[in-house]
Amino acid sequence: MRIEQTRRLHAAGVLPSPPPCDNVEALSQRLAALRLDFAAEAIADLLQAAVKQQQSCAAFLDAVLRLELERQEERRVAQAIRISHLPTGPTISNFDFAFQPCVSRSQIETLGTGQWIRDGAALLLQGPPGVGKTHLATALAMRAIETGFSVSFYRTDELLPQLRRDAELSPARLKHRKYMSANLMVLDEFGYEPLDRQAANLLFRVMNYRYVQGSSIAITTNQGIAQWPSILADDEVLAGAILDRLLHNATVLNIQGRSYRLKELDAQLSAAQRQERHAPPGDASTADTGLAHEADCGPSSASAAATSSAGQRPPASARAKN
Ligand code: ADP
Ligand code: MG
Numbered sequence: 001m002r003i004e005q006t007r008r009l010h011a012a013g014v015l016p017s018p019p020p021c022d023n024v025e026a027l028s029q030r031l032a033a034l035r036l037d038f039a040a041e042a043i044a045d046l047l048q049a050a051v052k053q054q055q056s057c058a059a060f061l062d063a064v065l066r067l068e069l070e071r072q073e074e075r076r077v078a079q080a081i082r083i084s085h086l087p088t089g090p091t092i093s094n095f096d097f098a099f100q101p102c103v104s105r106s107q108i109e110t111l112g113t114g115q116w117i118r119d120g121a122a123l124l125l126q127g128p129p130g131v132g133k134t135h136l137a138t139a140l141a142m143r144a145i146e147t148g149f150s151v152s153f154y155r156t157d158e159l160l161p162q163l164r165r166d167a168e169l170s171p172a173r174l175k176h177r178k179y180m181s182a183n184l185m186v187l188d189e190f191g192y193e194p195l196d197r198q199a200a201n202l203l204f205r206v207m208n209y210r211y212v213q214g215s216s217i218a219i220t221t222n223q224g225i226a227q228w229p230s231i232l233a234d235d236e237v238l239a240g241a242i243l244d245r246l247l248h249n250a251t252v253l254n255i256q257g258r259s260y261r262l263k264e265l266d267a268q269l270s271a272a273q274r275q276e277r278h279a280p281p282g283d284a285s286t287a288d289t290g291l292a293h294e295a296d297c298g299p300s301s302a303s304a305a306a307t308s309s310a311g312q313r314p315p316a317s318a319r320a321k322n
Helices: 002-011 025-032 037-052 058-084 106-110 133-147 155-166 198-215 223-232 236-247 264-279 314-320
Strands: 123-126 151-155 184-190 217-219 249-254
Touching: 025 037, 025 264, 037 058, 058 133, 058 151, 106 249, 123 133, 123 236, 133 184, 133 217, 151 155, 155 198, 184 223, 198 217, 198 236, 223 236, 223 264, 236 249
Parallel strands: 123 217, 123 249, 151 184, 184 217
Antiparallel strands: none
16 A cells, blocks of 8 residues: 555655665565564555655665664563563662662662673662662662563562472473573562571572572562571571672672651651641640651661672682582
């Protein structure tokens, strides 16, 4: 239909140059044979636009290739997000840095470049509930997908049953599991429940495999490192082995701020308190709730270069041979 129209316009002398191809359908099929499906679908429109805008051959080819690349990238990102099981919503841009002054925007933006994932480093986000640990881990994982990495997101209580089911799998099959193969694995809510010995051992297997492969892990936890042995079946040796691998090359974000979940409540209570101050003296409801306070950052975010003995982490290829 469009070809006919183009032909008629050309015949009437409206179009300055001949249509670039008589058989758009054949062109479309050739593009599809090359798996350039988006270009195949859009080729008639692109040709028409090219004729209308009197594009050069190079500009036309560029438009075709650009469209294909952009659409393929959109499809890759959408698929990777679906496979990752990341929660939807949290991004770096919708994180309120003013609310959580313990978190440095520039540090998060730097992490957002994904260099730490290229380096096979780890990220540990620790702090009390509601301070944005899961938000930031998710936002950084989303960035990682956009940058081209594969991601798998697990809450600890979802991962452990999977690990138990896979306990007897051979290493050859195990390495295809997403918790082993993804460039970045996010382990959310570690430490909310203590692990039994089997779970602790299975988790060690994952951490060790990923460490040897040079694959990154991001962990959110409400527990300090000193509590890890009690989370890991009271096994100091196992906890030490896990922490050694995790912190060898890690960024630790210690977020000691207010809970964002309580922000609304906080605001309501602050407003109520302001009102009460103007109320007659002796009113019992003027008690301090303790919720409205300045953020206390505690030991602020710190880049933990290493707590283990060796200095620089060897390259992934070298570690894989050990
Ligand atoms: P945590 O994992 O530390 O318990 P979450 O990351 O789950 O906390 O945060 C709880 C809720 O508050 C989520 O909906 C999250 O998106 C939101 N939130 C937390 N901190 C911020 C922030 N600084 N800016 C915007 N939203 C936030
Ligand atoms: Mg959380």
